[in-house]
Amino acid sequence: MNAVRLDDRRGLVRFGVGAALLSCSVLAGAQTMGDPTGWLTRIHQAAINRSYQGTMAFSAGGHVSSSRVVHIADGRERYERIEVLDGPRRQQFRHNGSMLTLMPETKVAVVEQVETRAEFPALPASSQRAVDSYEVRTIGTDRVADHEAEVLLLKPRDSLRYAQRLWAERDSGLLLRTEVLGPRGEVLESSAFIHLVIGGKLAPDVVLKPMKRKLDGYRIVRPQTISTQLDAEGWSVKTLPAGFHLVSCSKRPLDAASEASTDMPVLQSVFSDGLTHVSVFAERFDAQRHKPMRTMLGATNTLMNRHGDWWITIVGDVPMATIQQFEAMLQRRP
Amino acid sequence: MLNSSGSSSDTVRQSLSSLMDGRLDEASIDSAFSAWRSDAQARECWHAYHLIGDVLRSDELAVQPARDEAFLAALRAKLAAEPVPLSPGRRQGERAWRQRLVAPAAVAAGFVAVAGALVVLRGAAPQDGGQGALVAGAGAGEMVVVNREVIRDARLDRYLAAHRKVSNTASVQVPGAVVRSVDTVVLETK
Numbered sequence: 001m002n003a004v005r006l007d008d009r010r011g012l013v014r015f016g017v018g019a020a021l022l023s024c025s026v027l028a029g030a031q032t033m034g035d036p037t038g039w040l041t042r043i044h045q046a047a048i049n050r051s052y053q054g055t056m057a058f059s060a061g062g063h064v065s066s067s068r069v070v071h072i073a074d075g076r077e078r079y080e081r082i083e084v085l086d087g088p089r090r091q092q093f094r095h096n097g098s099m100l101t102l103m104p105e106t107k108v109a110v111v112e113q114v115e116t117r118a119e120f121p122a123l124p125a126s127s128q129r130a131v132d133s134y135e136v137r138t139i140g141t142d143r144v145a146d147h148e149a150e151v152l153l154l155k156p157r158d159s160l161r162y163a164q165r166l167w168a169e170r171d172s173g174l175l176l177r178t179e180v181l182g183p184r185g186e187v188l189e190s191s192a193f194i195h196l197v198i199g200g201k202l203a204p205d206v207v208l209k210p211m212k213r214k215l216d217g218y219r220i221v222r223p224q225t226i227s228t229q230l231d232a233e234g235w236s237v238k239t240l241p242a243g244f245h246l247v248s249c250s251k252r253p254l255d256a257a258s259e260a261s262t263d264m265p266v267l268q269s270v271f272s273d274g275l276t277h278v279s280v281f282a283e284r285f286d287a288q289r290h291k292p293m294r295t296m297l298g299a300t301n302t303l304m305n306r307h308g309d310w311w312i313t314i315v316g317d318v319p320m321a322t323i324q325q326f327e328a329m330l331q332r333r334p
Numbered sequence: 335m336l337n338s339s340g341s342s343s344d345t346v347r348q349s350l351s352s353l354m355d356g357r358l359d360e361a362s363i364d365s366a367f368s369a370w371r372s373d374a375q376a377r378e379c380w381h382a383y384h385l386i387g388d389v390l391r392s393d394e395l396a397v398q399p400a401r402d403e404a405f406l407a408a409l410r411a412k413l414a415a416e417p418v419p420l421s422p423g424r425r426q427g428e429r430a431w432r433q434r435l436v437a438p439a440a441v442a443a444g445f446v447a448v449a450g451a452l453v454v455l456r457g458a459a460p461q462d463g464g465q466g467a468l469v470a471g472a473g474a475g476e477m478v479v480v481n482r483e484v485i486r487d488a489r490l491d492r493y494l495a496a497h498r499k500v501s502n503t504a505s506v507q508v509p510g511a512v513v514r515s516v517d518t519v520v521l522e523t524k
Binding site: 114115247248252254266268270277279281293295297300302304313315316 | 490492493494496497499500
């Protein structure tokens with residue numbers, strides 16, 4: 001079986017340490033080339049702790065779009081620039097938790113503080129949680145954007161979520177390509193680097209300069225996100241769909257970029273199974289604006305429905321049946 | 335008499351609106367097309383409907399109507415220089431829709447712009463599976479949208495964007511996939 005493919009060098013080490021290494025979870029995050037679960041941790045860490053730049057393509061539901069990405073890891077500082085290359089121009093600059101999004105067509109600049117990803121995770125909590133819901137296997141090797149890749153298959157243990165195929169760069173673990181698969185193995189959406197340079201010395205100025213630049217002619221919007229608790233907002237959840245747990249709960253205006261900032265903040269609760277996410281939005285029902293709707297875009301399903309005085313929107317990269325389970329578990333305190 | 339002429343133009347408007355939504359049956363398509371060709375008012379109406387649709391979907395699209403005008407003018411000029419494609423004899427179902435729309439292309443530049451959008455939005459068959467189940471389970475008055483259909487809720491994209499922002503913390507994500515323009519194409523996201 002070629003499921004566990006050992007790198008030559010490390011294979012020797014692995015051979016010696018054998019079962020002890022596999023059973024020792026403390027080492028899981030360190031060097032586990034052959035251990036599929038370790039790969040998830042490496043993928044996560046590489047995206048944060050490596051410097052890279054490249055162009056990636058994203059395709060879903062018959063549409064393709066591309067972005068240019070620069071990520072710089074310099075000591076404890078993280079810099080990132082993402083430019084959407086199709087359709088209306090959009091540029092996003094991030095320095096640690098500060099983010100600036102520019103929309104040159106509409107002359108809108110959104111300045112906000114974002115939750116930084118756990119930059120130095122002591123314990124790969126999410127990877128471990130994912131293993132409860134997915135069976136992780138290495139299924140071979142491949143080449144993506146001229147980089148050697150290890151291919152992983154994450155097979156869901158139930159029908160509540162989609163399977164994923166991941167291509168991770170062999171040395172760094174950087175994710176080169178992903179595919180989200182439907183129940184019959186069909187590709188619902190995929191994203192992949194088509195050109196990528198890992199490492200090298202990149203100047204943070206490509207991110208910092210635009211962030212410091214005077215935004216002449218731009219309307220600057222600073223949306224406020226307030227952390228809160230479902231409980232405190234008058235909501236409760238019964239039993240969550242298997243494997244999911246609450247990640248965050250906050251209130252934020254959704255129409256930050258629009259002229260009319262009279263918008264009421266919307267409550268957003270985020271649930272995750274360690275790999276995929278589901279957002280549950282709640283706001284006051286408004287007959288003028290709110291019409292029941294269900295959509296499917298690539299692997300992202302959306303459900304909008306009225307619940308008494310409330311308008312519930314659920315967005316998730318999970319099957320519609322799972323979204324409906326989320327809808328059913330949500331309860332308003334009388 | 336007065337009544338009948340008034341209702342006839344209502345009928346035209348109604349059929350243009352249905353055409354826009356992709357809900358017009360084949361028999362009515364022809365009369366809608368000919369109304370569009372011969373009736374300047376119908377063309378104006380058609381344009382207005384699209385502007386309304388655009389505004390509903392995104393305020394960004396309505397920013398510069400002049401750009402739209404310029405685009406149409408340029409397209410008309412280009413089309414005038416294009417050879418006229420022949421209409422295919424047989425047409426069936428959705429496929430026929432597209433072919434049908436190619437035929438009057440040279441005649442009606444305004445139509446073409448929209449037909450193009452329809453081809454993109456209603457293009458190939460959606461992934462088998464999801465759709466059937468979704469449609470079957472839809473309640474009365476509920477809109478069900480699968481992949482490339484036109485979406486008329488301007489707010490949906492904002493929920494998607496807010497969702498993507500938090501997915502950023504995902505353990506597994508190709509860097510950069512968070513900011514996508516796919517939603518922009520389909521939903522006219524900001």
